[in-house]
Amino acid sequence: MTFLKSPAVRVGVSISIATGLYGISFGALSVTSGLDFWQTMALSLLLFSGGSQFAFIGVLSGGGSGLAAMSAAALLGIRNGVYGMQLNALLRPRGMLKIAAAQLTIDESAATGTGQTDLLEQRRGFWVAGIGVFVLWNVFTAGGALVGDALGDPKHWGLDGAAVAAFLGLLWPRIKARQPAVIAGVCAVATLLTAPFVPPGIPILVAAVVAGLIGWFRHGHEHDGMEPDVEPYAHDAAAHGQAERFGRGHDDGAAEGAS
Amino acid sequence: MNLWPWILLSAALAFGTKLLGYLVPAKVLANPRMSRVAGTLTIGLLAALTVLNAAVSGQHLVTDARLGALLAAAVALRFKAPFLVVVLVGAGAAAGLRLLGWA
Numbered sequence: 001m002t003f004l005k006s007p008a009v010r011v012g013v014s015i016s017i018a019t020g021l022y023g024i025s026f027g028a029l030s031v032t033s034g035l036d037f038w039q040t041m042a043l044s045l046l047l048f049s050g051g052s053q054f055a056f057i058g059v060l061s062g063g064g065s066g067l068a069a070m071s072a073a074a075l076l077g078i079r080n081g082v083y084g085m086q087l088n089a090l091l092r093p094r095g096m097l098k099i100a101a102a103q104l105t106i107d108e109s110a111a112t113g114t115g116q117t118d119l120l121e122q123r124r125g126f127w128v129a130g131i132g133v134f135v136l137w138n139v140f141t142a143g144g145a146l147v148g149d150a151l152g153d154p155k156h157w158g159l160d161g162a163a164v165a166a167f168l169g170l171l172w173p174r175i176k177a178r179q180p181a182v183i184a185g186v187c188a189v190a191t192l193l194t195a196p197f198v199p200p201g202i203p204i205l206v207a208a209v210v211a212g213l214i215g216w217f218r219h220g221h222e223h224d225g226m227e228p229d230v231e232p233y234a235h236d237a238a239a240h241g242q243a244e245r246f247g248r249g250h251d252d253g254a255a256e257g258a259s
Numbered sequence: 260m261n262l263w264p265w266i267l268l269s270a271a272l273a274f275g276t277k278l279l280g281y282l283v284p285a286k287v288l289a290n291p292r293m294s295r296v297a298g299t300l301t302i303g304l305l306a307a308l309t310v311l312n313a314a315v316s317g318q319h320l321v322t323d324a325r326l327g328a329l330l331a332a333a334v335a336l337r338f339k340a341p342f343l344v345v346v347l348v349g350a351g352a353a354a355g356l357r358l359l360g361w362a
Contacts, residue, residue: 018346039263039266042263043266043269046273047266052269066264069269073269074272074273077272077273079300079304080273080277080280081279083277083280084278084283086280086297087281088280088281088283098281101281103277155324157354158349158350158352160325160353162328162346162347164312164349165328165335165346165349166349167309168309168336168345169332169336169345171306174302180302183299183302187303187307191311192314192315192320195315195319197318199318203315207303207304208300208304210303211299211300211302211303212300215292215296215299215300216296218299
Protein backbone atom coordinates (compact mmCIF):
# COMPACT_ATOMS: atom_id res chain seq x y z
CA MET A 1 0.00 0.00 0.00
CA THR A 2 1.55 3.29 -1.05
CA PHE A 3 1.53 6.23 1.31
CA LEU A 4 -0.99 8.35 -0.57
CA LYS A 5 -3.34 5.41 -1.18
CA SER A 6 -3.44 4.67 2.54
CA PRO A 7 -6.92 5.17 4.02
CA ALA A 8 -5.37 6.64 7.16
CA VAL A 9 -3.46 9.23 5.13
CA ARG A 10 -6.53 10.16 3.14
CA VAL A 11 -8.65 10.49 6.27
CA GLY A 12 -5.85 12.45 7.95
CA VAL A 13 -5.63 14.84 5.02
CA SER A 14 -9.40 15.41 4.87
CA ILE A 15 -9.56 16.01 8.60
CA SER A 16 -6.58 18.37 8.38
CA ILE A 17 -8.24 20.44 5.67
CA ALA A 18 -11.63 20.45 7.36
CA THR A 19 -10.23 21.35 10.77
CA GLY A 20 -7.53 23.69 9.46
CA LEU A 21 -10.12 25.71 7.58
CA TYR A 22 -12.05 26.54 10.67
CA GLY A 23 -8.86 27.94 12.15
CA ILE A 24 -10.03 31.02 10.21
CA SER A 25 -12.94 31.36 12.58
CA PHE A 26 -10.68 30.95 15.61
CA GLY A 27 -8.23 33.59 14.37
CA ALA A 28 -10.98 36.05 13.57
CA LEU A 29 -12.90 35.44 16.80
CA SER A 30 -9.71 35.64 18.85
CA VAL A 31 -8.72 39.11 17.64
CA THR A 32 -12.29 40.32 18.09
CA SER A 33 -12.24 39.00 21.69
CA GLY A 34 -9.34 41.30 22.56
CA LEU A 35 -6.20 39.28 21.90
CA ASP A 36 -3.62 40.66 19.50
CA PHE A 37 -2.15 38.80 16.52
CA TRP A 38 0.76 37.17 18.36
CA GLN A 39 -1.35 36.21 21.38
CA THR A 40 -3.71 34.52 18.96
CA MET A 41 -0.82 32.73 17.28
CA ALA A 42 0.63 31.70 20.65
CA LEU A 43 -2.62 29.90 21.45
CA SER A 44 -2.63 28.03 18.14
CA LEU A 45 1.10 27.23 18.15
CA LEU A 46 1.65 26.44 21.84
CA LEU A 47 -1.69 25.56 23.38
CA PHE A 48 -2.86 23.87 20.17
CA SER A 49 -6.19 22.36 21.11
CA GLY A 50 -9.19 23.80 19.31
CA GLY A 51 -11.73 23.29 22.07
CA SER A 52 -9.44 24.79 24.71
CA GLN A 53 -8.55 27.73 22.46
CA PHE A 54 -12.19 28.53 21.76
CA ALA A 55 -12.95 28.17 25.47
CA PHE A 56 -10.12 30.57 26.34
CA ILE A 57 -11.28 33.37 24.04
CA GLY A 58 -14.92 32.57 24.75
CA VAL A 59 -14.50 33.22 28.47
CA LEU A 60 -12.60 36.45 27.76
CA SER A 61 -15.16 37.79 25.30
CA GLY A 62 -17.87 36.83 27.79
CA GLY A 63 -16.17 39.09 30.32
CA GLY A 64 -14.29 36.43 32.25
CA SER A 65 -10.86 36.83 33.82
CA GLY A 66 -7.57 35.46 32.57
CA LEU A 67 -7.68 32.90 35.37
CA ALA A 68 -11.18 31.79 34.37
CA ALA A 69 -10.10 31.56 30.74
CA MET A 70 -7.09 29.48 31.71
CA SER A 71 -9.19 27.17 33.91
CA ALA A 72 -11.73 26.52 31.18
CA ALA A 73 -8.95 25.79 28.69
CA ALA A 74 -7.11 23.49 31.10
CA LEU A 75 -10.25 21.55 32.03
CA LEU A 76 -11.17 21.13 28.38
CA GLY A 77 -7.65 19.88 27.74
CA ILE A 78 -7.91 16.97 30.17
CA ARG A 79 -9.31 14.76 27.44
CA ASN A 80 -6.04 15.19 25.57
CA GLY A 81 -4.35 13.42 28.47
CA VAL A 82 -6.74 10.51 27.95
CA TYR A 83 -5.96 10.53 24.24
CA GLY A 84 -2.27 10.60 25.19
CA MET A 85 -2.64 7.41 27.23
CA GLN A 86 -4.45 5.69 24.38
CA LEU A 87 -1.94 6.83 21.79
CA ASN A 88 1.06 5.98 23.93
CA ALA A 89 -0.25 2.43 24.36
CA LEU A 90 -1.03 2.23 20.66
CA LEU A 91 1.90 3.94 18.93
CA ARG A 92 4.62 3.71 21.58
CA PRO A 93 6.62 6.77 20.46
CA ARG A 94 10.12 7.09 21.90
CA GLY A 95 12.40 9.93 22.96
CA MET A 96 11.84 13.22 21.20
CA LEU A 97 9.00 11.68 19.19
CA LYS A 98 7.11 11.41 22.44
CA ILE A 99 7.43 15.17 22.96
CA ALA A 100 6.26 15.88 19.41
CA ALA A 101 3.44 13.34 19.68
CA ALA A 102 2.28 14.95 22.92
CA GLN A 103 2.05 18.40 21.35
CA LEU A 104 0.14 16.99 18.36
CA THR A 105 -2.34 15.08 20.55
CA ILE A 106 -5.77 16.53 19.84
CA ASP A 107 -9.24 15.24 18.99
CA GLU A 108 -8.55 14.88 15.31
CA SER A 109 -5.16 13.14 15.45
CA ALA A 110 -6.32 10.82 18.24
CA ALA A 111 -9.51 9.92 16.39
CA THR A 112 -7.67 9.29 13.12
CA GLY A 113 -4.90 7.28 14.79
CA THR A 114 -7.03 5.12 17.06
CA GLY A 115 -9.53 4.68 14.25
CA GLN A 116 -7.15 2.60 12.15
CA THR A 117 -6.72 -1.15 12.10
CA ASP A 118 -3.00 -1.89 12.07
CA LEU A 119 0.05 -0.24 13.58
CA LEU A 120 1.39 1.28 10.37
CA GLU A 121 -1.96 2.85 9.56
CA GLN A 122 -2.44 4.03 13.15
CA ARG A 123 0.93 5.80 13.01
CA ARG A 124 0.25 7.29 9.59
CA GLY A 125 -3.20 8.44 10.68
CA PHE A 126 -1.96 10.06 13.86
CA TRP A 127 1.05 11.84 12.35
CA VAL A 128 -0.64 12.94 9.12
CA ALA A 129 -3.66 14.31 10.98
CA GLY A 130 -1.52 15.78 13.78
CA ILE A 131 1.02 17.53 11.55
CA GLY A 132 -1.60 18.39 8.93
CA VAL A 133 -3.97 19.99 11.41
CA PHE A 134 -1.07 21.76 13.18
CA VAL A 135 0.22 23.36 9.98
CA LEU A 136 -3.17 24.26 8.48
CA TRP A 137 -4.69 25.31 11.80
CA ASN A 138 -1.85 27.77 12.35
CA VAL A 139 -1.83 29.03 8.76
CA PHE A 140 -5.57 29.63 8.86
CA THR A 141 -5.43 31.07 12.38
CA ALA A 142 -2.95 33.63 11.06
CA GLY A 143 -5.17 34.28 8.06
CA GLY A 144 -8.24 34.66 10.22
CA ALA A 145 -6.45 36.96 12.66
CA LEU A 146 -5.16 39.14 9.82
CA VAL A 147 -8.45 39.26 8.01
CA GLY A 148 -10.20 39.67 11.37
CA ASP A 149 -12.57 42.55 11.18
CA ALA A 150 -12.47 42.62 7.41
CA LEU A 151 -14.10 39.20 7.36
CA GLY A 152 -16.90 40.55 9.48
CA ASP A 153 -18.86 37.95 11.35
CA PRO A 154 -17.33 34.47 10.73
CA LYS A 155 -20.81 33.10 11.39
CA HIS A 156 -21.83 34.71 8.12
CA TRP A 157 -19.64 32.07 6.45
CA GLY A 158 -21.13 29.23 8.46
CA LEU A 159 -17.80 28.35 10.06
CA ASP A 160 -19.48 27.54 13.36
CA GLY A 161 -21.75 25.19 11.45
CA ALA A 162 -18.65 23.53 9.99
CA ALA A 163 -17.38 22.83 13.51
CA VAL A 164 -20.70 21.24 14.47
CA ALA A 165 -20.60 19.03 11.40
CA ALA A 166 -17.00 18.02 12.06
CA PHE A 167 -17.71 16.86 15.62
CA LEU A 168 -20.82 14.97 14.50
CA GLY A 169 -18.73 13.39 11.75
CA LEU A 170 -16.27 12.10 14.34
CA LEU A 171 -19.04 10.86 16.64
CA TRP A 172 -21.25 9.26 13.99
CA PRO A 173 -19.34 6.02 13.26
CA ARG A 174 -19.04 5.29 16.98
CA ILE A 175 -22.78 5.23 17.63
CA LYS A 176 -23.93 2.64 15.11
CA ALA A 177 -24.91 0.21 17.85
CA ARG A 178 -27.73 0.96 20.28
CA GLN A 179 -25.69 1.11 23.50
CA PRO A 180 -23.07 3.63 22.31
CA ALA A 181 -25.91 5.70 20.85
CA VAL A 182 -27.64 5.70 24.23
CA ILE A 183 -24.39 6.74 25.95
CA ALA A 184 -23.96 9.58 23.46
CA GLY A 185 -27.56 10.64 24.06
CA VAL A 186 -27.20 10.58 27.84
CA CYS A 187 -23.98 12.63 27.69
CA ALA A 188 -25.51 15.09 25.24
CA VAL A 189 -28.49 15.59 27.56
CA ALA A 190 -26.19 15.95 30.58
CA THR A 191 -24.25 18.62 28.68
CA LEU A 192 -27.38 20.56 27.73
CA LEU A 193 -28.86 20.29 31.23
CA THR A 194 -25.75 21.59 32.98
CA ALA A 195 -24.71 24.25 30.45
CA PRO A 196 -27.03 27.00 31.79
CA PHE A 197 -25.87 26.50 35.39
CA VAL A 198 -22.11 26.10 35.31
CA PRO A 199 -19.26 28.10 33.76
CA PRO A 200 -18.35 27.41 30.12
CA GLY A 201 -16.08 24.39 29.88
CA ILE A 202 -17.62 22.55 32.82
CA PRO A 203 -20.52 20.84 30.95
CA ILE A 204 -18.02 18.91 28.88
CA LEU A 205 -16.40 17.60 32.06
CA VAL A 206 -19.82 16.65 33.44
CA ALA A 207 -20.34 14.65 30.27
CA ALA A 208 -16.91 13.08 30.74
CA VAL A 209 -17.72 12.08 34.32
CA VAL A 210 -21.06 10.59 33.24
CA ALA A 211 -19.39 8.70 30.40
CA GLY A 212 -16.57 7.53 32.67
CA LEU A 213 -19.01 6.22 35.28
CA ILE A 214 -20.96 4.35 32.62
CA GLY A 215 -17.73 2.80 31.35
CA TRP A 216 -16.58 1.95 34.86
CA PHE A 217 -19.73 0.12 35.92
CA ARG A 218 -21.00 -1.57 32.78
CA HIS A 219 -19.82 -5.01 31.76
CA GLY A 220 -18.42 -6.19 28.47
CA HIS A 221 -18.40 -3.78 25.53
CA GLU A 222 -14.68 -3.11 25.83
CA HIS A 223 -14.51 -1.64 22.39
CA ASP A 224 -17.50 0.66 22.22
CA GLY A 225 -16.26 4.08 21.35
CA MET A 226 -13.03 2.81 19.87
CA GLU A 227 -14.47 2.15 16.44
CA PRO A 228 -12.49 3.45 13.51
CA ASP A 229 -14.06 6.60 12.26
CA VAL A 230 -13.14 5.95 8.66
CA GLU A 231 -16.58 4.57 7.88
CA PRO A 232 -18.08 7.82 6.68
CA TYR A 233 -15.25 8.05 4.18
CA ALA A 234 -16.39 4.79 2.63
CA HIS A 235 -12.92 3.25 2.44
CA ASP A 236 -12.46 -0.47 2.75
CA ALA A 237 -10.50 -0.15 6.00
CA ALA A 238 -13.72 0.40 7.91
CA ALA A 239 -14.95 -3.11 7.19
CA HIS A 240 -11.76 -4.65 8.57
CA GLY A 241 -11.58 -2.19 11.39
CA GLN A 242 -14.55 -3.65 13.21
CA ALA A 243 -12.51 -6.66 14.30
CA GLU A 244 -9.43 -4.92 15.61
CA ARG A 245 -9.83 -2.04 17.92
CA PHE A 246 -8.13 -0.16 20.63
CA GLY A 247 -5.71 -2.06 22.83
CA ARG A 248 -5.26 -4.93 20.46
CA GLY A 249 -4.15 -3.32 17.29
CA HIS A 250 -0.50 -3.10 18.18
CA ASP A 251 -0.19 -6.80 18.96
CA ASP A 252 -0.54 -8.00 15.41
CA GLY A 253 -0.63 -4.66 13.68
CA ALA A 254 2.98 -4.81 12.53
CA ALA A 255 2.38 -7.98 10.57
CA GLU A 256 -0.74 -6.55 8.94
CA GLY A 257 0.99 -3.29 8.25
CA ALA A 258 3.53 -5.06 6.07
CA SER A 259 0.85 -6.43 3.76
CA MET B 260 -5.21 43.19 31.56
CA ASN B 261 -1.96 41.64 30.42
CA LEU B 262 -3.01 38.30 28.97
CA TRP B 263 0.43 36.91 28.16
CA PRO B 264 0.95 35.15 31.52
CA TRP B 265 -2.43 33.41 31.22
CA ILE B 266 -1.78 32.44 27.62
CA LEU B 267 1.62 30.96 28.42
CA LEU B 268 0.36 29.22 31.57
CA SER B 269 -2.54 27.76 29.61
CA ALA B 270 -0.15 26.49 26.96
CA ALA B 271 2.10 24.91 29.61
CA LEU B 272 -0.88 23.23 31.28
CA ALA B 273 -2.18 21.96 27.96
CA PHE B 274 1.17 20.48 26.98
CA GLY B 275 1.73 19.07 30.47
CA THR B 276 -1.65 17.33 30.35
CA LYS B 277 -0.90 15.83 26.96
CA LEU B 278 2.58 14.69 28.00
CA LEU B 279 1.29 13.18 31.24
CA GLY B 280 -0.82 10.83 29.16
CA TYR B 281 2.32 9.58 27.44
CA LEU B 282 4.15 9.09 30.73
CA VAL B 283 1.46 6.92 32.35
CA PRO B 284 2.72 3.32 32.08
CA ALA B 285 0.99 1.37 29.30
CA LYS B 286 0.17 -1.34 31.84
CA VAL B 287 -2.40 0.97 33.42
CA LEU B 288 -4.47 0.78 30.27
CA ALA B 289 -4.08 -2.95 29.73
CA ASN B 290 -7.28 -3.93 31.48
CA PRO B 291 -10.85 -4.16 30.19
CA ARG B 292 -12.22 -1.57 32.60
CA MET B 293 -9.78 1.10 31.44
CA SER B 294 -10.62 0.27 27.83
CA ARG B 295 -14.31 0.58 28.56
CA VAL B 296 -13.84 3.90 30.32
CA ALA B 297 -11.62 5.25 27.54
CA GLY B 298 -14.22 4.17 24.99
CA THR B 299 -17.25 5.64 26.70
CA LEU B 300 -15.23 8.81 27.39
CA THR B 301 -14.60 9.17 23.68
CA ILE B 302 -18.30 8.81 22.89
CA GLY B 303 -19.34 11.10 25.74
CA LEU B 304 -16.86 13.85 24.93
CA LEU B 305 -17.61 13.83 21.20
CA ALA B 306 -21.34 13.92 21.95
CA ALA B 307 -20.82 16.80 24.39
CA LEU B 308 -18.63 18.72 21.90
CA THR B 309 -21.24 18.20 19.20
CA VAL B 310 -24.19 19.57 21.18
CA LEU B 311 -22.09 22.34 22.74
CA ASN B 312 -21.13 23.54 19.30
CA ALA B 313 -24.66 23.12 18.00
CA ALA B 314 -26.94 24.47 20.71
CA VAL B 315 -25.01 26.25 23.44
CA SER B 316 -23.81 29.84 23.48
CA GLY B 317 -21.98 30.79 26.65
CA GLN B 318 -24.37 29.59 29.34
CA HIS B 319 -27.46 29.73 27.15
CA LEU B 320 -29.22 27.07 25.17
CA VAL B 321 -30.00 28.49 21.77
CA THR B 322 -31.62 27.30 18.58
CA ASP B 323 -29.97 29.04 15.69
CA ALA B 324 -28.50 28.21 12.30
CA ARG B 325 -26.02 25.81 13.93
CA LEU B 326 -28.89 23.44 14.66
CA GLY B 327 -29.64 23.45 10.96
CA ALA B 328 -25.97 22.64 10.34
CA LEU B 329 -26.26 19.69 12.73
CA LEU B 330 -29.32 18.31 10.96
CA ALA B 331 -27.80 18.84 7.51
CA ALA B 332 -24.59 17.11 8.60
CA ALA B 333 -26.61 14.19 9.98
CA VAL B 334 -28.39 13.82 6.66
CA ALA B 335 -25.07 13.93 4.80
CA LEU B 336 -23.63 11.29 7.15
CA ARG B 337 -26.75 9.18 6.71
CA PHE B 338 -25.98 9.14 2.99
CA LYS B 339 -22.35 8.23 3.72
CA ALA B 340 -20.88 11.51 2.51
CA PRO B 341 -17.10 11.92 3.00
CA PHE B 342 -15.97 13.86 6.06
CA LEU B 343 -15.02 17.00 4.16
CA VAL B 344 -18.35 17.04 2.34
CA VAL B 345 -20.12 16.70 5.69
CA VAL B 346 -18.18 19.69 7.02
CA LEU B 347 -18.94 21.77 3.92
CA VAL B 348 -22.63 20.81 4.13
CA GLY B 349 -22.60 21.99 7.76
CA ALA B 350 -21.02 25.31 6.83
CA GLY B 351 -23.32 25.76 3.86
CA ALA B 352 -26.42 25.01 5.91
CA ALA B 353 -25.46 27.49 8.63
CA ALA B 354 -24.54 30.21 6.14
CA GLY B 355 -27.63 29.53 4.03
CA LEU B 356 -30.02 29.60 6.96
CA ARG B 357 -28.54 32.92 8.07
CA LEU B 358 -29.03 34.31 4.58
CA LEU B 359 -32.66 33.30 4.94
CA GLY B 360 -32.77 35.27 8.14
CA TRP B 361 -32.44 32.60 10.83
CA ALA B 362 -29.82 33.68 13.35
